[in-house]
Amino acid sequence: MEQKQNRKPSWIRKVLIGLAVIIVIAAGAFFWYANDYYKATADAIEALQSDGSVTITETDDAITFAPNGEDPEKGIIFYPGGKVESEAYAPLLRSLAEADLLVVVAKMPFHLAVFDADAAEAIMEQENEVEDWYLAGHSLGGVMASSFAADQSDEVVGLIFLASYPAGDLTDAPFPVLSIYGSEDEVLSRESYDEAQGKLPDDYTEIVLDGGNHGQFGDYGLQEGDGTATISTVQQQQQTVEAITAFIENNRQQ
Template identity: 50%
Template sequence: MLVLVVIGAFLIYVNDDYDANNQALEAMKSDDKVQVTGDDPLYFYPIDRTENQTGIIFYPGGKVEYESYAPLMRQIAEEGYATFLLDVPFGLAVFDINAAEKIMAANPDISEWYVAGHSLGGSMAAIYAEGANEQLSGLILLAAYSTADLSGTDLNVLSIYGSEDGVLNTESVQENRSLLPDNHKEIIIEGGNHAQFGNYGEQAGDGDATVSTEEQQKLTVEAITDLLAE
């Protein structure tokens, strides 16, 4: 009986997630700039990708519907970078930390790879990066921190979070900063919060953003593309 209760509680927990809003669903449509295909991963392919051979594999935040990150992925793709948005089991990247492997193997035309993620997804991307650092060029953390020791790697690491984030444990960010390479970059978006890296509405415990979702994502894309262009 106890096992059934635990299973039932788990199913309720994993099914009580944050759903993608209409703006996210609109971003999943192809146009003359970006071709959107697949479902796992959801693939955003820039139509005008001439010399760029860089790809980004994105791990979604915990219990956040992965389509919620479509607007962010699309904006990066519009800058010429192929992006792959993972659909992880139960909405929890911890159940498929090595998901990036199959993406990289299936796309040999891409020569430079970054893994990225939001919140729990960022932490899981960092764990993957620890074991695959020789196959990767870098790691992008959105409202996340690494518990894996990447300090001795050559990875280009970018950490971005909002000043009004009420979900991210900023003490853990500070405590784990030494696990990142010395030359890592950290950007705090003034007025940004936790949820606005995606398009799924308000998140429990989060702070009130003083910038719009569009502005927070615009600044995020600018920081990411600056990193990739180095």
């Protein structure tokens, strides 16, 4: 007696093959997109060298900038911008460490903070000598840092946006908020930014860096679509460090 083969109808096979092709194409497109990212400049790489004032250590998950001397009581966890190499923020973060702050920049999967919004949690557990943690982030990194801060408000004493805005409602946040952006920034959506200000506490602090743009918070070259800065990268970062340290000092005094 002839046995019938258990075969799927041809239309099902065609659908499955079509889905497999779509998945392969989508995966390839994503990896192409994720690997087309902004890389740290030579100046940023040079800033990753330890010296007499700052000790820099690197793991697979983060880069730590620790001021030499006594263990700092205050620290900043930094989330990099979307598709920007974490190392690109070394000059800015090194300067903050020189102001006696422990600074840790998270290394995000595929250079996108959306894939590890809770990266700060592991950092806090590892650097348990720090008493007061500030969350900070640039662009997409700031959005995701705000998401963590909102969920873990009892572990965060302040939130810092660089050319960014909150993901959710922070109007009742128990911590102060600082927002900094450049006047020549043409990457940041001003419409989204303005709408998001209604999600911040009434007493949040906003600082506009005259002549600054979007990309000069880091050192990774000109970002596509960005405006032309009329101040140097060094000047923009110096003003940013001054604004952040003043914000932290003012928060300490309250």
